[in-house]
Structure formats: C-alpha cells, structure tokens
Amino acid sequence: MPKKRGKKYIEAAKKVEAALAGNGNGGLDPEAAVAMVKDTSVSKFDATVEAHIRLGVDPRHAEQMVRGSVVLPNGTGKKVRVAVFATGDKQREAQDAGADFVGGDDLVKKVSDGWTDFDAAVATPDIMSKVGPLGKILGPRGLMPNPKSGTVTFDVARAVREVKGGKVEFRTDKFGIVHAPIGKVSFDQKQLHQNLGALVDALIRNKPATSKGQYLRSFYLAATQGPSVPVDVKEAAKLHTSS
Known part of the structure; x- marks a missing residue:
C-alpha cells in the first residue's frame, strides 16, 4: 500500500515538479538543487541532507565496488561518537584527540557482548586480530574499522579528528547507488x-x-x-576538481 503523504510534502513535491517543468536536462544544476532541498524541507527538526547517486558500475564484481571516504569541508552537522580500539600510549593519544570511548580487550569484550552505542570506530593495526571477529556485529552497522577508509591506523589522533570533523564513508549498495549525508538543512547554501x-x-x-x-x-x-530533487549529472560532474 503506497505511503500516504502529508499536505506539506505534497506542496513541496509540486515545487520540485514546477522547477523541473521544461527542463530538458532532467535535473537542476547542483546549486539550484541545494536551494530547492532547503526550500522544500518539511520536517520540524533540523533535517539531514543526503545525496543518492547511482554510478555506472556493476557491484556484483569486486573490482567495481566503489568504497572510500571524504572529509566534508563544513562537517556533517552531527555530533559523532567515536570508539577507539587501542593499547598503551595510543589510548592516551585517542583520548587527547577527543575520542568518546577508548579501550583494548575491555572494549572488545563490551562490543562482543552487544554494545554498539557509537557512530564510528577506529583501531590500531596491532589490535585488529581481536577486533576482526567483531565484524559480524560491527559490519552490518557500518562500524567496522577499515584501512581503506583510514580507520585502521596507528595515527589514531588524526583519524579521530577527521571522523569528528566531518569524515563520511561511502560505498555502493547492491544496486550501484551511493547514499551519503552532506550536511543539515540549517547549513547555508x-x-x-x-x-x-x-x-x-x-x-x-x-x-x-x-x-x-x-x-x-x-x-x-x-x-x-522531504521530496527528492533530481540533479543534472553533467553539471554535477563539473564539481570534480582537476587537481
């Protein structure tokens, strides 16, 4: 049964349709799309703005799985709780950098018992043999430390600062689509x-x-x-820097 939309949503969707009317590109340029998302937000809270991008890849093939991370220059607007798996001096480095939860064997056991009250995890390489088995708990929640995303590292201080400063991890789903937050509606355009x-x-x-x-x-x-706002893919591609 189709989800019944409220009056505010319907009015917002009509604004999007009107903006697209006569637009032969199938989407708005990125700047106009951002403005439209802000204008058509219908939630009473400070909503998250997300990008949903389908890529020309076949995720059934491992070599076409797109996965990585990016530090958003203006952050995500979300308070991120970071857990760090480390031992010795690395624990102090993580704490000094602002990590919310730090531990070694004790933290591993806590998570193995089902605790996952954090938003991101960092681990030093020397403890990954103990963190690895937690994959069945952390993996489905997107919390497993990964060297490709920079969250398995001895430079725990930098990793913690990046995650808290707006680092976003992304990966294609089984349909080749990436879903990622880019900030809050309260952010300026x-x-x-x-x-x-x-x-x-x-x-x-x-x-x-x-x-x-x-x-x-x-x-x-x-x-x-809020309603989805189509973005002109050709104009979006121009956001890629040449450096």
Whole structure:
C-alpha cells in the first residue's frame, strides 16, 4: 500500500515538479538543487541532507565496488561518537584527540557482548586480530574499522579528528547507488554546495578502472522526510576538481 503523504510534502513535491517543468536536462544544476532541498524541507527538526547517486558500475564484481571516504569541508552537522580500539600510549593519544570511548580487550569484550552505542570506530593495526571477529556485529552497522577508509591506523589522533570533523564513508549498495549525508538543512547554501562538491570529487577519484561509459548515472538530493530533487549529472560532474 503506497505511503500516504502529508499536505506539506505534497506542496513541496509540486515545487520540485514546477522547477523541473521544461527542463530538458532532467535535473537542476547542483546549486539550484541545494536551494530547492532547503526550500522544500518539511520536517520540524533540523533535517539531514543526503545525496543518492547511482554510478555506472556493476557491484556484483569486486573490482567495481566503489568504497572510500571524504572529509566534508563544513562537517556533517552531527555530533559523532567515536570508539577507539587501542593499547598503551595510543589510548592516551585517542583520548587527547577527543575520542568518546577508548579501550583494548575491555572494549572488545563490551562490543562482543552487544554494545554498539557509537557512530564510528577506529583501531590500531596491532589490535585488529581481536577486533576482526567483531565484524559480524560491527559490519552490518557500518562500524567496522577499515584501512581503506583510514580507520585502521596507528595515527589514531588524526583519524579521530577527521571522523569528528566531518569524515563520511561511502560505498555502493547492491544496486550501484551511493547514499551519503552532506550536511543539515540549517547549513547555508554555500556550505552544502561545498560539501556536495567534495563528495562528488571523492566519488570520481574512486572511479574503478573497469567502469565504462557514463559514471554518474542518476543523482538526487533530499532532506529527511522531504521530496527528492533530481540533479543534472553533467553539471554535477563539473564539481570534480582537476587537481
């Protein structure tokens, strides 16, 4: 049974439709799309703005799985609770950097007992043999430390600062779509546009060598509970820096 939409949502969706009327590109340019998402947010709280981007990859093949991370220049607007698995001096480094939970064997046991009250995890390489078995708990929640995303490292201080400062991890789902937050509706338009540019840049830099044809296939922005706003993929691709 289709979900019944409220009056505010219907009015917001009509605004999006009106903006797209006569638009032969199938989407708004990124700056206009960001403005539209802010204008059509219907939630009473400070909604998260998310990007949903379908890539020209076949995730059934491991070499075409797109996975990485990006530090959003203006952060996510969310308070991130970070857990760090480490021993010795690395525990103090993590605490000094602002980690919320730090431990070694004790933290491993706590998580193995089912505790996952944190938003991101960092681990030093020398403790991964103990953290690895926690994959069945942390993996499905997207909390497993991973060297590809910079969360398995001896430089725990830097990792903690990056995660708390707006680091976002992304990966394609089984349909080849990446879902990632780019900030809050309360952010000004420039902040959201800059964050979006950083995400697009990271996605293009992580394009698999075996991906052929158009890479950015479809692109939508949406605020929590708000309507989806299509983005012109050709204009979005221009957000990629050449440096």
